[in-house]
Amino acid sequence: RMIMKKSKTIGVLVPDITNPFFSRLIRGIEGVLYRENFVTLLCNADLDSKKEIDYLEELSRRGVDGYIIASSAISNQAINETLRAKNLPFIVLDQKKAEGFSDAVLTDDYTGGRLAGEYLQELGHQKVAVVLPEGATENIATRLIGFREIFPEITLIHSELSKQGGRQAAKKIIETDITGIFAINDELAFGLYLGLAEAGKKIPQDYSVIGYDNIDMCEYVTPQLTTIAQPIYELGQTTAELLLKRIQEPEKDWEERMLSVQLVKRFSAARLK
Numbered sequence: 413r414m415i416m417k418k419s420k421t422i423g424v425l426v427p428d429i430t431n432p433f434f435s436r437l438i439r440g441i442e443g444v445l446y447r448e449n450f451v452t453l454l455c456n457a458d459l460d461s462k463k464e465i466d467y468l469e470e471l472s473r474r475g476v477d478g479y480i481i482a483s484s485a486i487s488n489q490a491i492n493e494t495l496r497a498k499n500l501p502f503i504v505l506d507q508k509k510a511e512g513f514s515d516a517v518l519t520d521d522y523t524g525g526r527l528a529g530e531y532l533q534e535l536g537h538q539k540v541a542v543v544l545p546e547g548a549t550e551n552i553a554t555r556l557i558g559f560r561e562i563f564p565e566i567t568l569i570h571s572e573l574s575k576q577g578g579r580q581a582a583k584k585i586i587e588t589d590i591t592g593i594f595a596i597n598d599e600l601a602f603g604l605y606l607g608l609a610e611a612g613k614k615i616p617q618d619y620s621v622i623g624y625d626n627i628d629m630c631e632y633v634t635p636q637l638t639t640i641a642q643p644i645y646e647l648g649q650t651t652a653e654l655l656l657k658r659i660q661e662p663e664k665d666w667e668e669r670m671l672s673v674q675l676v677k678r679f680s681a682a683r684l685k
């Protein structure tokens with residue numbers, strides 16, 4: 413085979429670098445790439461498909477050796493045209509759904525949602541809400557499916573996937589009679605902390621809150637946040653390792669890895685009185 417000149421550079425596309433989930437993820441990716449003498453080129457897509465396509469094309473002009481795509485704005489058609497057509501190695505994860513024509517790493521979102529539901533049920537909650545963005549990406553929507561296995565009837569509160577979104581959602585929550593809240597990520601949960609406090613409500617006395625991700629801040633807020641832990645660092649490492657394998661061996665079969673999640677009990681969810 414012809415020996416190509418390598419740039420030893422990998423382009424990484426994420427949807428939102430302000431969310432600590434993604435900084436930890438990138439840290440896992442970068443650790444592996446650094447060890448293997450690759451440089452990480454970070455691109456923040458801001459949920460903007462134009463930005464994402466621009467980045468993909470620019471990265472290809474710069475001759476990167478591969479792509480890690482965690483943002484969902486770009487269509488599969490654009491990926492096909494920009495990457496597959498040119499035989500550029502890539503791997504998708506998190507907000508980007510695998511379509512069966514690339515390597516992929518997933519975490520068990522279904523079980524994560526289910527675990528959150530089971531725990532709220534065990535604590536005696538019956539009226540529960542899920543806070544999530546409208547038109548959620550597939551990984552997030554799958555958490556909702558798992559949760560609904562336990563609570564078929566829930567109040568859905570749509571809000572942007574951010575602290576600000578959680579703060580806004582609190583205004584809607586206090587108008588309902590729900591007692592348990594599943595925030596689809598930790599950032600939303602932290603926003604709920606502020607929003608509920610502003611409305612004079614207490615966690616967990618008035619509302620039990622469960623988050624998702626287990627970012628570092630969960631331990632530093634009061635009450636410490638009960639959440640579903642994703643193995644974020646390992647997710648980054650596994651993704652980078654699979655992509656490097658693909659670069660070495662372009663013709664091998666597609667690989668898909670599923671990483672497990674777990675409930676981390678802290679102090680934001682309590683038994684219903």
Ligand code: RIB
Pocket residue numbers: 431433506507551552596597598599624625
């Ligand atoms: O916090 C960011 C969220 O978006 C996480 O739950 C992660 O899985 C991503 O999809």
